[in-house]
Amino acid sequence: MAERRDTPWWERGVIYQIYPRSFQDSNGDGIGDLAGVIARLDYVAQLGVDAIWLSPIFPSPMADFGYDVADYCGIEPLFGDLATFDRLISEIHARGLKLLLDFVPNHSSDQHPWFIESRSSRDNPKRDWYIWRDAGADGGPPNNWISDFGGSSWEWDEATGQYYLHAFLKEQPDLNWRNPELRAAMSDVLRFWLDRGVDGFRIDVIWHMVKHEAFPDNPLNPAWTPEVRERDKLIQLHSTDQPEAHTISAEMRRLADSYGDRVLVGEIFLPNDRHAKWYGTPEQPQVHLPFNFQLIENPWDAASLRQIIADYEGSLPAFGWPNWVIGSHDAPRIAARIGEAQARVAAMLLLTLRGTPTLYQGDELGIGEVTIPPERMRDPQHLREPERGIGRDRSRTPMPWNDAPFAGFSTAEPWLPLNDDWRARNVAAQSADEHSMLRFYQKLLALRRSSPALTIGSFTLTDAEDEVLSYIRQAGDETLLIVLNLSSQARGFATPHGYGLGDTIASTLAKSDATTGTVAADEGVIFRLTGKH
Ligand code: NOJ
Numbered sequence: 001m002a003e004r005r006d007t008p009w010w011e012r013g014v015i016y017q018i019y020p021r022s023f024q025d026s027n028g029d030g031i032g033d034l035a036g037v038i039a040r041l042d043y044v045a046q047l048g049v050d051a052i053w054l055s056p057i058f059p060s061p062m063a064d065f066g067y068d069v070a071d072y073c074g075i076e077p078l079f080g081d082l083a084t085f086d087r088l089i090s091e092i093h094a095r096g097l098k099l100l101l102d103f104v105p106n107h108s109s110d111q112h113p114w115f116i117e118s119r120s121s122r123d124n125p126k127r128d129w130y131i132w133r134d135a136g137a138d139g140g141p142p143n144n145w146i147s148d149f150g151g152s153s154w155e156w157d158e159a160t161g162q163y164y165l166h167a168f169l170k171e172q173p174d175l176n177w178r179n180p181e182l183r184a185a186m187s188d189v190l191r192f193w194l195d196r197g198v199d200g201f202r203i204d205v206i207w208h209m210v211k212h213e214a215f216p217d218n219p220l221n222p223a224w225t226p227e228v229r230e231r232d233k234l235i236q237l238h239s240t241d242q243p244e245a246h247t248i249s250a251e252m253r254r255l256a257d258s259y260g261d262r263v264l265v266g267e268i269f270l271p272n273d274r275h276a277k278w279y280g281t282p283e284q285p286q287v288h289l290p291f292n293f294q295l296i297e298n299p300w301d302a303a304s305l306r307q308i309i310a311d312y313e314g315s316l317p318a319f320g321w322p323n324w325v326i327g328s329h330d331a332p333r334i335a336a337r338i339g340e341a342q343a344r345v346a347a348m349l350l351l352t353l354r355g356t357p358t359l360y361q362g363d364e365l366g367i368g369e370v371t372i373p374p375e376r377m378r379d380p381q382h383l384r385e386p387e388r389g390i391g392r393d394r395s396r397t398p399m400p401w402n403d404a405p406f407a408g409f410s411t412a413e414p415w416l417p418l419n420d421d422w423r424a425r426n427v428a429a430q431s432a433d434e435h436s437m438l439r440f441y442q443k444l445l446a447l448r449r450s451s452p453a454l455t456i457g458s459f460t461l462t463d464a465e466d467e468v469l470s471y472i473r474q475a476g477d478e479t480l481l482i483v484l485n486l487s488s489q490a491r492g493f494a495t496p497h498g499y500g501l502g503d504t505i506a507s508t509l510a511k512s513d514a515t516t517g518t519v520a521a522d523e524g525v526i527f528r529l530t531g532k533h
Helices: 036-038 041-047 084-096 113-118 181-196 243-257 273-280 303-313 334-338 340-351 380-383 429-430 437-450 452-456
Strands: 017-019 050-053 098-103 154-157 162-165 198-204 264-265 323-325 357-359 458-462 468-475 478-485 500-507 524-530
Touching: 017 041, 036 041, 036 084, 041 437, 084 098, 098 264, 181 243, 198 243, 198 458, 243 273, 273 303, 303 458, 303 468, 334 340, 340 357, 340 437, 340 468, 340 478, 340 524, 429 437, 437 452, 437 500, 452 468, 452 478, 468 524
Parallel strands: 017 050, 017 357, 050 098, 098 198, 198 264, 323 357
Antiparallel strands: 154 162, 458 468, 468 478, 478 524, 500 524
């Protein structure tokens, strides 16, 4: 893939996800808030990222911890108020950072005034802002659709004698994007925040937004086995990724573009060919960055990664800019999944691949598995399907800042437990240790920022031994070779034909002997290459 020039900030930059309940509490209620985020902005700036994506901060009954929005144009009192938000955005901009909010268009809270009106009677003007259907022929739900959190996607409403659709919890009724008034109201929501200066949005489950007009049953998934989530019993053929959703995504893009340099990041889980369609076309672009979760979803071995990277790069439209994610508030922690040594290799991969990286809070400390006693588990997904082991609480534990009580996160017991090793694994301790994960991330982020090869350079996979992933990044007269050993044994590697091996610029290890042509167990290295410009 070729080198790019004249790139916008969101192509060069790194996005850092903040989960506001768990970043910093400023008022002693055990729950993070906006004033807390403000207090920690210097940390974010010093980390060396470019933009903050803040998970939802809007008024919410918190059935799904903010992804159930009761007012799209307000701030949840637990988190602060609009005046604090305005202060947050100006403090973010004062540090040269950008702010992306989390827009949740597929569903609102059942406590949103729109839904309260909608369910009040069949002839209420807002009835059609949500998706209401009569019972099926057998008196049960209108079709077989299954909620992402298990159980039917339909909830019976006794008062008005119809079912409403909810792709997630019953407390999260799906909005009807086929209704022009709802569409206009949602455009007003985007304008409200863009007018306040936000630099863009991460758009929650954007591919869910529109459903097949006739609501046919979804086909059975022949690959489903009982250990897998109930949702996956069916293929979500008719309940997601409808052509009309692409039209809406193009409308959102036009709106964002009318404000200048803004970015839309869409949450999308689809195979490459359908995923790539969310970029739209040069004439009718859609989201700038359809989130790419393949590093999270696939096995951690060199052969799989090579394949994923090559297939993804190959699927992008010519104008489409790639992006990569290794952690989020929904996924298991990367260090829990692959161990701390490989988590360093993952950090190097994330920050040297071609495309915008998204880094999730706490992964820069290498937080791994966290023990959460059953009585403290809060995630509704886990509580509905506890036997599956898919709970998200373990990725949502508070940021450990130092070894003071409650890790400096709060003066009270936090809403979720801290990581077990917080007394040693915290920001203060890692800042003081030059070989810590945090310092490693800072170093890689600084390197990336200063390197055209890493930010906008071309990308070429190179041949390597089993369990080694290697590639070249190149821009102008800067050529870098990245060699990642995914195994726990030393491995040899060859300098690509026509080049000479230059300095080691970074290693995942404190001390590297890799210029000898061998990468140590679990080692990742960035070399400068000489010759052949
Ligand atoms: C995706 C969000 O990341 C997740 O946390 C949420 O539960 C669902 N969308 C529903 O909004």
